[in-house]
């Protein structure tokens with residue numbers, strides 16, 4: 001696996017996976033290894049992408065982080081606690097520290113936006129009404145949906161539903177937000193705006209974001225680091241913005257680099273172009289003959 005020089009996790013990992021393993025029994029009786037002895041550190045405050053082909057084990061790995069899937073072997077340490085050793089009750093409490101959002105939003109259809117966001121706080125049973133009220137308003141403001149507090153999911157667009165889901169996931173003030181293909185059901189404009197909101201939230205409250213996606217444009221816009229999975233193993237991880245020292249190991253890694261370099265080049269050209277430059281100046285004239 002290749003690692004970039006900035007890997008030397010300057011910040012302590014908020015998530016540490018140690019040789020986690022997860023297998024499933026298939027209907028045929030065969031055992032399928034979805035995640036194979038995988039180790040990974042994710043530093044606090046990171047926006048971290050998990051990518052790979054369909055079936056590579058991305059969602060399983062994400063679900064191992066909050067123990068929605070229990071590993072067959074290995075340790076899952078979040079916020080300094082090994083989740084695999086906790087009692088059911090301790091795990092329930094610790095999960096307050098790990099929010100999660102899904103592709104299909106998973107909102108309660110018969111509950112208002114307020115009640116959806118308040119739900120995890122109410123079932124936890126340790127918050128006063130005033131505290132819940134203030135927390136819900138604060139989270140809806142973070143996602144830009146304050147004015148929808150009294151509406152119902154059916155009255156919202158897909159992007160707005162996902163924002164409610166984010167507010168709900170943040171209600172318990174978790175250190176970690178897990179996102180499983182959060183923009184797959186959204187059009188490209190809504191996706192862009194939602195990704196901006198996630199970046200904004202990361203900057204404002206420092207929550208560590210781990211996102212599974214098959215869209216490289218999501219990685220390009222949102223992620224600062226990325227890990228590439230193949231057949232349940234971690235084959236490469238790097239800082240997205242960092243120019244590679246050597247060619248990336250995987251085709252996906254090379255595609256991400258190409259996207260990032262193209263964006264940088266476009267930005268440079270836009271900054272250098274005189275206002276009256278022809279729109280389609282030949283590449284050679286602009287010094288990018290080998291672009």
Ligand SMILES: Nc1ncnc2c1ncn2[C@@H]1O[C@H](COP(=O)(O)OP(=O)(O)OP(=O)(O)O)[C@@H](O)[C@H]1O
Pocket residue numbers: 024025026032034052053054055056057058059060061214
């Ligand atoms: N509960 C399960 N029972 C049996 N097999 C499973 C189960 N969950 C996942 N798998 C298998 O494990 C493999 C990895 O699944 P996973 O959903 O983690 O992959 P993925 O990389 O997220 O793929 P995709 O992008 O298609 O969602 C797949 O082959 C899947 O069929």
